[in-house]
Amino acid sequence: MTEALSASKLADLPPEMLDFTLLKPAGALVPRLGRLSIPGRRTLLTPDFLGNTSRGAIPHISQDNFGKTGLDGVYIALEDFIEKHPQKTPPIFKLDTPDPLRRFTALPKDTIFVLGARRQPPIPSANANTNSEIGILTSVGFQVISSEYYAAAARKLQPDIVVGLADIPFGQPTVGLKRKDKMSDRTETWTRDIIAKRSTIDKSEPRFNIFAPILPIAKEVQSWYLEHLLDDMVDKISGVAIYDSHLLDELPEELQHLPRLSFDNPSSPHELLRQVGLGMDLFTVPFVTDATDAGIALDFTFPVPQKTNGTERRSLGMDMWKSEHTESVTPLTDGCKCYACSKHHRAYIQHLLSAKEMLGWVLIQFHNHEILDAFFAGVRNSIDKGTFEQDVATFEAFYEPKLPEKTGQGPRVRGYQFKAQDHGKSTKRNPKAYKSLQVPLNAFHGQQPNPNPDVRDVIDDDALVGLVGMEHVDPTEQLEGLKIEDDRS
Amino acid sequence: MAPVSMPSALRYELLAKCSVTKARAATLHLPHGPVPLPIFMPVATQASLKGLTPEQLEEAGCRLCLNNTYHLGLKPGQATLDAIGGAHKFQSWPHNILTADADVSFQMVSLLKLAKVTEEGVRFLSPHDGTPMLLTPEHSISLQNSIGSDIIMQLDDVIATTSPDLARMTEAMERSVRWLDRCIKAHKYPERQNLFCIIQGGLDLDLRRRCTAEMVARDTPGIAIGGLSGGEAKDAYCKVVDTCTGLLPEKKPRYVMGVGYPEDLVVSVALGADMFDCVWPTRTARFGNAITARGVLNLRNAAYAEDFSPIEEGCQCVCCRSLDEGGLGITRAYIYHVTAKETAGAHLLTIHNVQYQLNLMKQVRQAIIDDRYPTFLKDFFAKLYDDKSKYPQWAVDALKGVGVDLLVD
Ligand SMILES: [Zn+2]
Ligand SMILES: [Zn+2]
Numbered sequence: 001m002t003e004a005l006s007a008s009k010l011a012d013l014p015p016e017m018l019d020f021t022l023l024k025p026a027g028a029l030v031p032r033l034g035r036l037s038i039p040g041r042r043t044l045l046t047p048d049f050l051g052n053t054s055r056g057a058i059p060h061i062s063q064d065n066f067g068k069t070g071l072d073g074v075y076i077a078l079e080d081f082i083e084k085h086p087q088k089t090p091p092i093f094k095l096d097t098p099d100p101l102r103r104f105t106a107l108p109k110d111t112i113f114v115l116g117a118r119r120q121p122p123i124p125s126a127n128a129n130t131n132s133e134i135g136i137l138t139s140v141g142f143q144v145i146s147s148e149y150y151a152a153a154a155r156k157l158q159p160d161i162v163v164g165l166a167d168i169p170f171g172q173p174t175v176g177l178k179r180k181d182k183m184s185d186r187t188e189t190w191t192r193d194i195i196a197k198r199s200t201i202d203k204s205e206p207r208f209n210i211f212a213p214i215l216p217i218a219k220e221v222q223s224w225y226l227e228h229l230l231d232d233m234v235d236k237i238s239g240v241a242i243y244d245s246h247l248l249d250e251l252p253e254e255l256q257h258l259p260r261l262s263f264d265n266p267s268s269p270h271e272l273l274r275q276v277g278l279g280m281d282l283f284t285v286p287f288v289t290d291a292t293d294a295g296i297a298l299d300f301t302f303p304v305p306q307k308t309n310g311t312e313r314r315s316l317g318m319d320m321w322k323s324e325h326t327e328s329v330t331p332l333t334d335g336c337k338c339y340a341c342s343k344h345h346r347a348y349i350q351h352l353l354s355a356k357e358m359l360g361w362v363l364i365q366f367h368n369h370e371i372l373d374a375f376f377a378g379v380r381n382s383i384d385k386g387t388f389e390q391d392v393a394t395f396e397a398f399y400e401p402k403l404p405e406k407t408g409q410g411p412r413v414r415g416y417q418f419k420a421q422d423h424g425k426s427t428k429r430n431p432k433a434y435k436s437l438q439v440p441l442n443a444f445h446g447q448q449p450n451p452n453p454d455v456r457d458v459i460d461d462d463a464l465v466g467l468v469g470m471e472h473v474d475p476t477e478q479l480e481g482l483k484i485e486d487d488r489s
Numbered sequence: 490m491a492p493v494s495m496p497s498a499l500r501y502e503l504l505a506k507c508s509v510t511k512a513r514a515a516t517l518h519l520p521h522g523p524v525p526l527p528i529f530m531p532v533a534t535q536a537s538l539k540g541l542t543p544e545q546l547e548e549a550g551c552r553l554c555l556n557n558t559y560h561l562g563l564k565p566g567q568a569t570l571d572a573i574g575g576a577h578k579f580q581s582w583p584h585n586i587l588t589a590d591a592d593v594s595f596q597m598v599s600l601l602k603l604a605k606v607t608e609e610g611v612r613f614l615s616p617h618d619g620t621p622m623l624l625t626p627e628h629s630i631s632l633q634n635s636i637g638s639d640i641i642m643q644l645d646d647v648i649a650t651t652s653p654d655l656a657r658m659t660e661a662m663e664r665s666v667r668w669l670d671r672c673i674k675a676h677k678y679p680e681r682q683n684l685f686c687i688i689q690g691g692l693d694l695d696l697r698r699r700c701t702a703e704m705v706a707r708d709t710p711g712i713a714i715g716g717l718s719g720g721e722a723k724d725a726y727c728k729v730v731d732t733c734t735g736l737l738p739e740k741k742p743r744y745v746m747g748v749g750y751p752e753d754l755v756v757s758v759a760l761g762a763d764m765f766d767c768v769w770p771t772r773t774a775r776f777g778n779a780i781t782a783r784g785v786l787n788l789r790n791a792a793y794a795e796d797f798s799p800i801e802e803g804c805q806c807v808c809c810r811s812l813d814e815g816g817l818g819i820t821r822a823y824i825y826h827v828t829a830k831e832t833a834g835a836h837l838l839t840i841h842n843v844q845y846q847l848n849l850m851k852q853v854r855q856a857i858i859d860d861r862y863p864t865f866l867k868d869f870f871a872k873l874y875d876d877k878s879k880y881p882q883w884a885v886d887a888l889k890g891v892g893v894d895l896l897v898d
Binding site for chain 2: 014054055056058059060061062063064066081084092093094095103104106109139262304326329343347348350351352354356357358359360361362363406409475
C-alpha cells in the first residue's frame with residue numbers, strides 16, 4: 001500500500017478511527033511491519049512498544065520530562081485511578097473537561113492512550129472474577145469492577161484504545177476445563193457488552209477503539225468466543241490483545257489484519273524477538289522499569305553491533321551499582337542518543353545510585369527507554385530488509401539469554417510494587433538503614449565508600465523518612481485473603 | 490589585627506537599598522555567571538536535587554545551588570572528584586555551586602555523643618556507616634578545592650545556639666576564628682573560589698560582635714552568619730542577624746545559613762541579609778507539601794483529591810502553568826493521586842517549590858529596586874495570614890525594628 005493511498009483513506013475516517021496498515025504483506029507466523037494511525041496522535045510504526053505507566057506517569061519520569069523518553073504511546077490501567085470506588089466516585093470522573101484522562105495525567109496531546117483494566121503485569125486479585133465483575137487491585141486494596149462500570153469509565157476517560165475485559169484467573173497455576181469454558185463465555189459477554197455500550201455513544205462524542213482480548217487458553221476451548229468474534233464483532237473491533245503469544249499460531253484468518261497488542265509479558269529482548277517473529281505488533285515491556293529499578297542500564301542493540309571483539313557473550317545490561325563505574329566519564333552506552341548519555345556519565349549515575357538519589361533511576365529510565373526504542377527501530381529495519389531471521393540468530397548467539405541479576409537495592413518500594421509471590425516474606429522490602437560499626441579511624445578525605453556491600457547501600461537521614469507506598473494497606477494481610485479458586489458464581 | 494588582603498573571585502554590584510529597611514538588591518558576579526541578590530539557594534546535598542535533573546533546576550531559574558562538602562567527601566570521594574575535574578563536571582551543572590559543611594555540623598550537634606571537637610578538628614562517626622572520621626579545616630578546604638565550588642565555606646565550630654554554656658560558646662567562637670586562619674592558609678585557589686567566613690557566637694550579641702570584628706578583619710570575599718536555624722527563638726535569631734549585618738561592610742554578600750521558610754526569608758532580607766539556603770522546600774515536597782503565598786498546603790490531604798486547580802494559581806512553574814501557557818496544567822488532585830506512590834509526584838512538587846522560593850526572592854529584589862519593600866512586606870503577610878492577629882510576633886517586632894509596622898496599613 002502506498003503512502004498517498006493510506007493518507008486519503010485516513011482522511012475519510014471518523015475522527016477517532018484507528019487505521020492499521022500492514023506495510024509488508026505477511027502470512028501467518030512471520031514478523032510484520034505495520035503503521036497504526038489515529039487522527040491527532042503520533043503514528044506508531046510497528047513492531048513497537050508502549051510506555052507502561054503507573055498512576056499516569058512513566059515511573060521516575062515527571063511529565064515535563066516525558067518527551068525525553070521518545071514514547072509515542074502509553075498503556076494506562078484503570079485500576080490506578082479508582083481506589084475510591086465503590087464508596088465514592090473516583091476523582092478523575094469528576095474532572096469536567098474534554099479528554100479528562102490526558103488532562104489529569106498531563107501527558108502530551110499527541111500521545112496514544114491505551115486503557116486496560118489491570119496494570120501490566122497484573123497482580124492477582126483476592127477478588128475472584130464473577131459473571132459480571134473482574135477482580136482488580138487499587139492502591140487501597142482489592143476491589144471488583146463490572147463490565148458496565150468499565151464501559152462507562154472508558155466513555156468518560158476517552159482513551160484512544162480500550163482493551164476489553166478478559167476473564168483470566170491470574171495467579172492460578174492450573175485452570176480446569178470447566179473454568180476455561182467459563183473464561184471464554186464471560187469474555188465473550190464482556191466484549192459484546194463494551195461494543196454495545198460504545199455503539200450508544202453519540203456521534204458527536206469521542207468514541208474509543210476496542211481491542212478484543214484473546215485468552216491464554218487453547219483455541220478449541222475458546223472457539224465459541226472466537227467464532228462469535230468473527231461472526232458479529234470483527235468489524236467493531238480495531239485490534240486484539242493477546243495473552244499468550246503461542247496463540248498467534250491459531251489466530252483466525254479474519255483477525256489477521258488487526259494490530260496485535262501483547263499481554264504476554266516478555267522477560268527479555270530475546271522473548272520480544274520471538275514474539276515479533278510470530279507476528280506480534282505492540283508491547284508493553286515491564287522489564288524496562290524493572291531493570292531501571294534494579295539500577296541496570298540496558299545495553300543491547302538489534303541487529304548486534306558490527307565491530308565486535310572477543311567471543312564471550314555480551315551482557316544485556318550493565319549493573320550501575322558496581323564501583324567499577326565510579327571514575328568513568330563515558331556515557332552508559334557509546335553513541336546512545338538518550339538524555340542521560342548526552343548530558344551525564346557513568347560516574348555520576350553510579351554515585352546517584354549509591355547515594356540513593358532519585359535522579360539515578362530517572363537517568364537510567366531515560367536510557368532504558370531509548371535502548372528499547374532503538375531496538376524496535378532496528379527490528380523494523382531488519383524486517384524491512386528481510387534479514388530478521390538471521391539477525392535474531394546472531395543476536396541470540398551474541399548476547400546472554402537473560403538480563404543480569406540485580407545486586408543493588410532498588411528505590412524505595414512504591415505503590416503496587418509488592419508482588420503476590422512475596423507472600424510470606426517480610427513486606428518491608430528495604431531494610432532499615434542504620435548501622436554502627438567499630439572500625440579503625442580513617443582520615444576524612446580521600447575516603448571512598450565502604451566496600452562492604454552490607455553497608456554500601458545504607459543511606460543518609462533522608463532515606464529514613466521518605467516515600468512509602470500503600471500506606472493504608474498491609475500487603476501481607478491482603479494476600480492472606482487471596483483466594484484463587486473462583487468457581488463461586 | 491591588621492587586615493589581610495585576600496584575592497576575591499567575585500564582584501558585588503549593589504543596585505539598590507531600601508530607604509526604610511536594611512534590605513539590599515544586588516548582582517553577585519561569580520565564576521560561573523552572575524546571580525541576583527537576595528537569593529535562595531536550593532540544596533543539592535549529594536550533587537543532586539531530589540530527583541530533578543540539573544537541567545530542570547536550571548529551567549526553574551536556579552543559577553547557584555548548594556552541595557554538601559562532607560557528603561561529596563564520602564561519595565563520590567575526593568579521588569573521584571579530582572579524577573573527573575570537580576563537581577561542576579561531575580553533575581553536569583554549568584552554573585555556580587556553593588559548598589558548605591554547616592548542616593553536617595548541625596547533624597553533629599544533634600548527635601553530639603558521636604562527635605568530639607578538638608583544636609585539631611571534628612572527630613565523629615559517619616552517619617553513613619558509623620565509621621570514625623576526622624574533619625579538619627585543612628581537609629575541608631582541600632576537599633572544597635577538589636570540588637571546585639564557586640563559593641567555599643570555612644570549617645567552623647558550631648554548637649547549638651540554645652546551649653547555656655557561655656564558656657563553651659566563647660571557645661567555639663574563638664576556635665572558629667582560628668580555623669578561618671587555617672582555612673585561608675590552606676586555600677589553594679582564592680583567585681577562582683571564594684572563601685566565606687562564618688560568624689559564630691550563639692545568641693550572645695557581644696560574642697557575635699567580637700566574632701564579626703575578627704572575621705571582617707580577615708577580609709574574605711563574603712561573610713556568613715552561622716549557627717542559627719538550630720531551634721532558637723525567632724526573635725533571638727532576628728537580633729543576631731540584625732546585630733551582625735549592622736557591623737558588616739556594605740560591599741560584601743551576607744549569607745545566613747540554613748534559613749528558608751518564606752517568612753524568615755523576607756524578614757531576614759529586611760534585616761540586611763542577602764543569601765539563604767535550606768533543605769526544607771525541597772525535602773518537604775516528598776511529603777506532598779506545596780509552598781504557596783497563602784501558606785503550605787499538604788496535598789496528601791483528602792480535601793485535595795477533587796481539587797482540579799493548579800498547585801498555586803498564577804505560579805509560573807511548568808507544573809502550574811496551563812496547557813495554553815505552555816505548561817503541564819498539573820492539578821492538586823493529580824499531585825494527591827501520585828504523591829508518595831510515584832516519585833514523579835515528588836519531582837513535580839519539588840519543581841513547584843523551588844520555583845516558589847526563587848520567584849519569591851525575585852519579587853523581593855524587584856520591590857527593593859522599586860523602593861517599595863515595606864509595602865511588599867505588608868502584602869506578603871496579609872496574603873499568608875487571613876488576620877493581622879495571626880501575624881507572628883517575632884516578625885512584627887523585627888520589622889518594627891527596621892521601620893516597618895506590619896499592623897498598620
Ligand atoms: Zn543512553
Ligand atoms: Zn507551580
